[in-house]
Amino acid sequence: MPRATRLVLVAAFWLVVWQLAALAVGQRLLLPGPAEVGSRFAELAVTAPFWASVAYSLVRILAGFALGTTAGALLAVGAARWRVVDALVSPLVGAVRAAPVVSFIILVLIWVDSSRLAVVVSALMVLPVTYAAVLEGVRQRDPAMLEMAAVFEVPLLRRLPAVDLPAVLPFFAAACQVGIGLAWKSGIAAEVIGLPAGSVGERLYDAKVLLESADVFLWTGVVVALSLVAERVVAALLRRVSSAGSGAAA
Template sequence: MFSNRKNSKIKLWAAAVWLIVWQFASTSIGQEILLVSPVAVIERLFELVRTAGFWQSLGGSFLRILAGFLLGTAGGTVLAAGAAAVRRIDELLEPLVQTVKAVPVASFIILVLIWVSPENLSVIISFLMVFPVIYTNVRDGIRSMDPRLAEMAEVFEIPVLLRVRYIYASQVLPFFRAGCSLALGLCWKSGIAAEVIGLPENTIGENLYNAKIYLNTPDLFAWTLVIVAVSVLFEKVFLKLIDLAAKRTGRMGWKK
């Protein structure tokens, strides 16, 4: 159902070239406080991985951002279904969705920090970044469905649950997947930014802030590398689950 888009994958030779450029630039500057070398970053990363604090920070950030992503995905999907079915719901939510899309993340972080504790800030911010993306994609996916499928379901008296699972889900999944692919990157970026400002304890954002304060460039790059790696891994796993669900739905039929 979904293409692999092999051409979009990062090639090893291209990554190697940029690592060489990075190493050359770091050596030319000669000041690791300005630009640390990739070798020093990897060494520091291995040192961090062996500490309990690293895993506490990684787990704290991951759980908060995951909670925000799941809440945004669930809320966006449910409300998108309502908006696609009832025009008034769509009209009511449209100003809210457009506002969330337009307001800068930094503004949301500062505003939300007035109302909630720093520990929950990244959850709310991740939710706000994910919700409009999922809502818009799922709503548009439902609207783009072939109306003849719904008519067929009525004619053959297919039960509602089976319609949702084998007709609506299969048609909307490509839109949902595209929304998740975009939202996953946004929620990680915004969630970590919220942590850097809110400074909840035992989070990646707190470590990034401390690295900046103490001009600890190796730590700054090492934690940034962790963010990129975890974000990419989480996206691949989640999208793989969606692909498996799509294949399973496509293989299975229904019985009256």
């Protein structure tokens, strides 16, 4: 069975389940049906404020993801190179990983403006994942290849695509797949608490306050769709980087 056909059938199955559940509940306030949510989406999708909210949250959460992955990767490289960096950074990373997201949201909201809240919180949530993955990837490099590169004094710019990148990239890619989802979850949660004007989080909060269940489902679906699309785009970019690195090494 073609993949596209399988996806359509799976989607149709869950839409039917959703509709049956809505009929069984019989209260649109508790569980609106897919037709109602789809109608609401068609109504909002042709308006400029809808896309402005999507763009607002998209830019800030992706910025936070990029900041968190960059900072986590750089700290991991430093920790692998210098033990003092590992000793100083590891407790901080562990604290960020263990602390509840809402605690960071409240603390960050004290320090920064609500318009930048999603950027900072998303970066903080992504950083520990990237740090741990990249650090493990650096430590998994082939010792024989590193020794040979040192003996033959291979320049760093040639060693990176030949030895370092192939070892680290699978770990980094896995971290990005996990991190992009964390960035969206934490970023939207930050927006719901901080309520920056024009954000998806603000739309979700307004829908909850006004008891517009269809809008809650709609904006939740938008967040899920954006997260999945972003994950696919990041995965495609990483595959291109991997291919480019393999070509350069050859």
